[in-house]
Amino acid sequence: xxxxxxxxxxxxxxxxxDNQVITMREMQVPEKDIFIDxxxxxxxxxxxxxxxxxxxxxNDLLYIKSLNDLGADYREIGQQWRTLTKEKHADVxxxxxxxxDTRRGKTQFDTLxxxxxxSMLEYVPDAEWSVRKxxxxxxxxxxxxxxxxxxxxELPMPENFDQIYSIWRKKEINGEKAAKMCHMSKANFYKxxxxxxxxxxxx
Numbered sequence: 001x002x003x004x005x006x007x008x009x010x011x012x013x014x015x016x017x018d019n020q021v022i023t024m025r026e027m028q029v030p031e032k033d034i035f036i037d038x039x040x041x042x043x044x045x046x047x048x049x050x051x052x053x054x055x056x057x058x059n060d061l062l063y064i065k066s067l068n069d070l071g072a073d074y075r076e077i078g079q080q081w082r083t084l085t086k087e088k089h090a091d092v093x094x095x096x097x098x099x100x101d102t103r104r105g106k107t108q109f110d111t112l113x114x115x116x117x118x119s120m121l122e123y124v125p126d127a128e129w130s131v132r133k134x135x136x137x138x139x140x141x142x143x144x145x146x147x148x149x150x151x152x153x154e155l156p157m158p159e160n161f162d163q164i165y166s167i168w169r170k171k172e173i174n175g176e177k178a179a180k181m182c183h184m185s186k187a188n189f190y191k192x193x194x195x196x197x198x199x200x201x202x203x
Contacts, residue, residue: 001091002060006034007052009069020065023095027063058089061103066096081117157192158182165196 006024010017017036024034033055035048056062062084064070070080084090085102094100100117158164161182168178179189 002057003055004029004033004061004063005052005056006063007049007069008034008036008065009046009049010036010038023065024063027093027095029063053083053088056084056088056090060088060090062090062092064092064094067094067100158184161192165193168193 004027006027006029008017008020008024017038021034021036025031035052037046037048039046052062067077067081070084071077081092084092091102092100093103102117164173164178164181167173168175173181175190175193176186178193179186182189184192
């Protein structure tokens with residue numbers, strides 16, 4: 001085993017860092033190798049974590065308090081977990097989840113615990129996204145059944161549209177002039193003209 005490191009991310013001023021530092025010491029982490037990011041409301045740079053990554057080498061051991069210390073969401077946590085275990089080839093122990101200890105189940109062929117955690121972290125964002133999209137679709141379907149209209153409301157057709165459309169169809173005026181005479185945008189005039197033409201062909 002290489003060197004032992006500890007990393008803490010203190011997200012707000014009221015969070016008790018002292019007890020967490022004491023825990024790191026109990027894990028035999030040298031004082032100089034405990035890295036702490038104290039994040040203010042608008043500071044998410046994690047400079048100490050970046051310093052840690054520069055020092056971390058294969059077979060080093062890193063203690064973290066929680067998986068949340070690695071990122072703001074599951075996707076970021078998953079990226080950092082991959083960096084630590086797959087790129088740096090370090091071992092990671094999560095203190096508030098004792099079962100997450102990459103030293104366990106390790107063989108000469110793989111790192112079992114690391115792979116399981118990585119799979120979990122990659123699955124959760126996709127699962128959450130799928131659930132969120134399904135809830136959105138269900139909500140839209142329920143709203144439509146209640147008669148709720150989505151998108152911009154359709155503008156009423158100009159009273160002179162049929163007359164101007166007929167003249168335009170005879171090619172007596174161009175689309176730009178027809179749109180102006182109907183007080184419509186050119187794109188909207190062509191859209192309504194296509195709809196009217198389709199209706200005439202069907203009927």
